[in-house]
Amino acid sequence: MRYFEDYEEGRVERFGAYEVKRDEVIDFASKYDPQRFHLDDAAAAANPIFGRLAASGWHTCGMVMRMLTDHWTEDGHFSEGGTGVDELRWTRPVYPGDVLSVEAEVLSKSTPKSKPAIGFVNFRLAVLNQDDEVVLTMKVTNIQRRRPS
Amino acid sequence: MRYFEDYEEGRVERFGAYEVKRDEVIDFASKYDPQRFHLDDAAAAANPIFGRLAASGWHTCGMVMRMLTDHWTEDGHFSEGGTGVDELRWTRPVYPGDVLSVEAEVLSKSTPKSKPAIGFVNFRLAVLNQDDEVVLTMKVTNIQRRRPS
Numbered sequence: 680m681r682y683f684e685d686y687e688e689g690r691v692e693r694f695g696a697y698e699v700k701r702d703e704v705i706d707f708a709s710k711y712d713p714q715r716f717h718l719d720d721a722a723a724a725a726n727p728i729f730g731r732l733a734a735s736g737w738h739t740c741g742m743v744m745r746m747l748t749d750h751w752t753e754d755g756h757f758s759e760g761g762t763g764v765d766e767l768r769w770t771r772p773v774y775p776g777d778v779l780s781v782e783a784e785v786l787s788k789s790t791p792k793s794k795p796a797i798g799f800v801n802f803r804l805a806v807l808n809q810d811d812e813v814v815l816t817m818k819v820t821n822i823q824r825r826r827p828s
Numbered sequence: 829m830r831y832f833e834d835y836e837e838g839r840v841e842r843f844g845a846y847e848v849k850r851d852e853v854i855d856f857a858s859k860y861d862p863q864r865f866h867l868d869d870a871a872a873a874a875n876p877i878f879g880r881l882a883a884s885g886w887h888t889c890g891m892v893m894r895m896l897t898d899h900w901t902e903d904g905h906f907s908e909g910g911t912g913v914d915e916l917r918w919t920r921p922v923y924p925g926d927v928l929s930v931e932a933e934v935l936s937k938s939t940p941k942s943k944p945a946i947g948f949v950n951f952r953l954a955v956l957n958q959d960d961e962v963v964l965t966m967k968v969t970n971i972q973r974r975r976p977s
Contacts (some may be wrong), residue, residue: 707890710894711890712893713897714897714907716908716909726908726909727943728908728909737890737893741859741861741886744860744861748862758863759875759876760918764966765916767912767914768911768912822877
């Protein structure tokens with residue numbers, strides 16, 4: 680079991696290997712972000728940034744969350760959810776065939792006085808593709824259980 | 829057709845009526861955020877914030893993006909994607925049965941010197957449920973086509 684107390688500021692971990700599938704890119708975009716360049720090869724080729732079919736940035740966020748959740752599960756960690764995100768940047772397109780991983784650094788920790796059972800851990804996340812290019816960066820605040828005394 | 833030039837700073841619009849379905853909450857969470865409180869009623873009841881089955885915060889972001897995309901399509905607006913998000917806060921849980929809408933204010937606009945065909949529009953977004961409670965706030969930067977001269 681891993682609790683709030685077990686996270687050290689400055690610690691960096693790298694994990695995940697999410698393979699981006701073309702069908703999944705189109706399925707996500709159809710439901711949540713049906714812009715042409717996430718659905719259609721010709722429209723993506725005409726886009727000044729993408730050049731070819733690229734995943735929705737929100738889909739990339741979903742993939743990141745899945746890698747975090749799987750990592751936390753392996754780790755015996757109890758997340759109780761998140762409060763927010765700062766400085767989210769989609770720095771490069773994510774394409775079908777990419778394999779993504781996450782680098783997570785513990786930036787800071789804090790404890791709310793009103794809720795003694797939980798603590799907040801602020802992470803800096805960088806998402807990398809198979810060529811170690813950064814495709815997304817963000818800071819997220821995660822709610823974690825405190826170790827029972 | 830609506831271009832970068834057609835957005836005015838300070839303008840506020842409200843749109844969207846996204847009905848949150850239980851099956852969709854569980855489907856999204858299974859794929860992208862399989863934490864217990866997004867999948868299982870008993871686990872959600874034990875969570876200090878949710879109390880009952882609640883949507884993944886990233887799922888809410890997907891719903892917001894869908895409302896934006898539908899609005900832009902009706903509006904004849906050309907989005908070319910986004911660059912990032914700041915100050916994203918999940919302020920209240922989103923539950924099956926909720927109906928969400930978006931309030932969008934144009935905060936600022938800018939034009940990159942290197943790419944004369946596009947402009948950046950910075951929006952403040954608030955997402956509200958059927959009781960007009962704010963469930964999510966964020967600032968997003970959207971890339972838009974400039975009017976051909």
